Structure formats: structure tokens, C-alpha cells
Amino acid sequence: MVKKRLIISGCVFGLCLLAGRITVVKAEEIPIAGIDLVLNNYYVSAGEDNLNFKNYIESDYLRQCQNVAFAKVTDYVNIRSEASEEGQILGKLYTKSAATILGSKGDWYKVKSGSVTGYIKGEYLTTGADALKLVGELGTRVAVVNTTTLKVRKEANTDSEVLTLFALGDEYAVKKELDGWVKVAYEGDKTGYLSTDYVEVKTEFEEAVSIEEEQERLEEEQAALHTEQTGKDRQGSASNTTNNNSSSSSSLRDSIVQFALQFRGNPYVWGGTSLTKGTDCSGFTQSVFRNYGISIPRTSRSQAVGGKRISLSDLRPGDLVFYARNGRINHVAIYIGGGKVISASSPKTGIRVTSYNYRTPYKAARYIND
Structure with a gap:
């Protein structure tokens, strides 16, 4: 019997039952439990007439798909500690961001998104079949x-x-x-x-932002206003630390890249700056540059305004690439050449190398004076 391998991640769209056989029109992954559930290695026989397809699609797949929700707002909706407008605000789910529905209480949903678990009123969420239609668009x-x-x-x-x-x-x-x-x-x-x-x-998918993360963002934006000018001074200081001719600059860039690559596979720790014991994305870039006497700000948003802004088409090894969520910078990586970057990505992946455009780059900055 020939078997067709159907890899399903989360749930399936466009499945048809035709004359006792299954035709897969389109299969999509929908990360749901914590927005990262992956179900795979399911095998479906192309000739099993006794397969009750109706029961199949109404099984765990369909129930799990119903747990996906997207923010139905123009800016953001608050995630509260209880199912009430009086509940404490724990975080914000911005437009086009996703959440996992954990349960319901009256006309409120209990959800989890990113590090935030709390309640959102149902009128501010797109759920069910309408949410499924958005998966391809927003994912x-x-x-x-x-x-x-x-x-x-x-x-x-x-x-x-x-x-x-x-x-x-x-x-x-x-x-x-x-x-x-x-x-x-x-x-x-x-x-x-x-x-x-x-x-x-x-x-x-994009996820919620906790109040702590939001407060940090606001503080960073305020600090960034004062950092922009001083960043130019830092760049001048860095140029005094390294030889300013093109040959020396190229050697410095290569050295920074090789130094950064030796920490590939080491752990991600939010708020950390240790290249061996754990660091977050901006702690990684700051620590790598510090090794070469180049001082850059601590956070990704401050690093984005502290250096010289450059075009993505002008990227050179050692430049910084920034990524944003809803227009707010939330990640930074070091460009290593060949269309790739290295960064402290997440607790799951640690420090890793990826394509520079695995996410849409938001901007790039240069701290190495050429």
C-alpha cells in the first residue's frame, strides 16, 4: 500500500473527500499552543476507503484551530488580569498580533500571547473561521x-x-x-x-507585549532622543580606537564577525550580556563590540539611533540589522556577510545564524567608521 505523507502543523485548510480518497488542496501550519505548537509526521493512506474524513477534520485539529485569535483593533487592546474592565492591565495585543485562547468567561476570552496571560473582551478579537482566514495574511x-x-x-x-x-x-x-x-x-x-x-x-506571528516590556520601550525611546547625537561622538571615538584606512577597517570587520561566530549555539537569556552564560539580542551586539573597544548603547532601539543609518543595500560585515514589531524595534543582529546575520534570537534557539531577511529588516546602522 502506497502512503502519502501529509505533514500537518496545527491545522489544515482546503481538505476534500473525493470518492473515498483524500485530496489535499492546501496545508498550512497554524502554531497554536503558545503560538508554537507543531504537529507533524501524520500519515494518511491515499486508498483507505474506511477513513471517516468527517470525524478526522472534526478531531483535535479543528478544536485546536479554534484556539487561534487575532487582535481586531486599529492600534492595540489591553490584556487584563480578570474578565472585567476593572482588571489590571498586564499587557497589550497590537493589531495583527496573535494569541492562543485558553478559555472563556462571559463575553471575555482568557488568552496567552508571548509572556502575557490574561483576559480580552471578545469584541476585540477575531476568532474561529474568520481567524483562520487571516493566518496566511498575518503569518x-x-x-x-x-x-x-x-x-x-x-x-x-x-x-x-x-x-x-x-x-x-x-x-x-x-x-x-x-x-x-x-x-x-x-x-x-x-x-x-x-x-x-x-x-x-x-x-x-507577532505576539503581545507585557506592560514591563512596553514601559521599557517608552524609556528607551526617551533615552534614544538623547542618544542620537552622542552616538555620533561614539562613532568618532571608535574610529580613534581602530585604524581608519580601508584595509584596517576590513580586517576589523572580519575579526568582529569571527569573534561573534564562536558563540553560536550559546544560550539566550533576557537581560543578559554574557556571551557564554547567556545574553539577549542587544546584550550580544554590545558585548561583541565592547571586545573591540567600540561602545554602543545597551538596548536595540538605542543602538538603532546611536549609529550611522545605512541602506540595507550597503550592508557590510559588522553592521547591525534591526527588526521591528508594529513599527517598534524589538531585535538586533550582526551582519556577517553572504546575506546572513548572527544574533541572540530566543530562549529556544539561543545564538544562531539566519538569513538577514528571515524577517523583514526594519533598518541598519553602522558603528565601524570606514
Whole structure:
């Protein structure tokens, strides 16, 4: 009996029952439990007439899909400690951000998104079938390499030319999904095909921001206003620390990249600055640059305004690339060349190398004076 492998992550769209066989029109991943649940390795026989498809789609998949919700607001909705307007504000779910529904109380939903668990009034959430329609629009599809070395093909077949090699843990934006292959972007405008046998394809969504994170953002924005001018002074100081000729600058950039790469795989710790015991994204960049006598601000938002803003098309190894959520910078990485960056990404992945455009870059800044 020939079996067709149907990899399902979260829930499935567009499944049809035709004459005793299953036709998969489109399968999508919907991360739901904590917005990162991945269900895979389910096998469906193409010839099993006794498969009750109605029961299949009404099983755990459908119930789990119903737990996905998106903010239905123009800016944000508050997440409260109880199902009442009097409840303490614990965080904010911004427009187009996702949450997992944990339960309900009256016309309120108990939700979890990011680090925040609390209540949101139902009228401010898109749920159920309407939420499913938004998954493709609001989610970002990425492919994560899960083998030591993966060949990138020019076409979607194993006989095609090998364009380059990707390493374990590398993450790339998915441009197109085919049967057994995904087309990904890398090194700027280059594209290639990866076998789905060696990547995990997932959907990522924006999540809620806690009140503590929001307060930190406001403080950073205030500090950034004072940092912009002093950042120029820092850049001048850095140029005194290193030789200003192009040969020396190139050598410095290469050295920074090699220094940063040796910490790949080390842990992510929010608020940390240790390259070995744990650091967050901005602590990582600050600590790497400090090793070369280059002083940069502590937070990603301050780092974004403290250096010289450059075009993404002008990126050179050692430059910083910034990413944003709802227009607010929330991540920074070091460009290492070849269309890749290294950063302290998350508690799950630690310090890792990814394609620079695995998320849409927001801006770039330079602290190395050329």
C-alpha cells in the first residue's frame, strides 16, 4: 500500500473527500499552543476507503484551530488580569498580533500571547473561521534547517544544480511551497529550493507585549532622543580606537564577525550580556563590540539611533540589522556577510545564524567608521 505523507502543523485548510480518497488542496501550519505548537509526521493512506474524513477534520485539529485569535483593533487592546474592565492591565495585543485562547468567561476570552496571560473582551478579537482566514495574511512562513549541511538547489529536484549549502539551524523566508520542496530567499535577492525532508517549515506571528516590556520601550525611546547625537561622538571615538584606512577597517570587520561566530549555539537569556552564560539580542551586539573597544548603547532601539543609518543595500560585515514589531524595534543582529546575520534570537534557539531577511529588516546602522 502506497502512503502519502501529509505533514500537518496545527491545522489544515482546503481538505476534500473525493470518492473515498483524500485530496489535499492546501496545508498550512497554524502554531497554536503558545503560538508554537507543531504537529507533524501524520500519515494518511491515499486508498483507505474506511477513513471517516468527517470525524478526522472534526478531531483535535479543528478544536485546536479554534484556539487561534487575532487582535481586531486599529492600534492595540489591553490584556487584563480578570474578565472585567476593572482588571489590571498586564499587557497589550497590537493589531495583527496573535494569541492562543485558553478559555472563556462571559463575553471575555482568557488568552496567552508571548509572556502575557490574561483576559480580552471578545469584541476585540477575531476568532474561529474568520481567524483562520487571516493566518496566511498575518503569518510569516519560514524554513529552519534541521540537518548538519543542506544543499540548496536551483530547481525543485535532486538532479538540479547545487547553488550553495545551508547549515543546521539556519532560518530563511519561504517564498513558495511545493510538493516536497520549498523555495526560499537568501543573500538578498537570491532564491533556491530546499527539500522539506530536511527543514521544519513553520509560521510565525507577532505576539503581545507585557506592560514591563512596553514601559521599557517608552524609556528607551526617551533615552534614544538623547542618544542620537552622542552616538555620533561614539562613532568618532571608535574610529580613534581602530585604524581608519580601508584595509584596517576590513580586517576589523572580519575579526568582529569571527569573534561573534564562536558563540553560536550559546544560550539566550533576557537581560543578559554574557556571551557564554547567556545574553539577549542587544546584550550580544554590545558585548561583541565592547571586545573591540567600540561602545554602543545597551538596548536595540538605542543602538538603532546611536549609529550611522545605512541602506540595507550597503550592508557590510559588522553592521547591525534591526527588526521591528508594529513599527517598534524589538531585535538586533550582526551582519556577517553572504546575506546572513548572527544574533541572540530566543530562549529556544539561543545564538544562531539566519538569513538577514528571515524577517523583514526594519533598518541598519553602522558603528565601524570606514
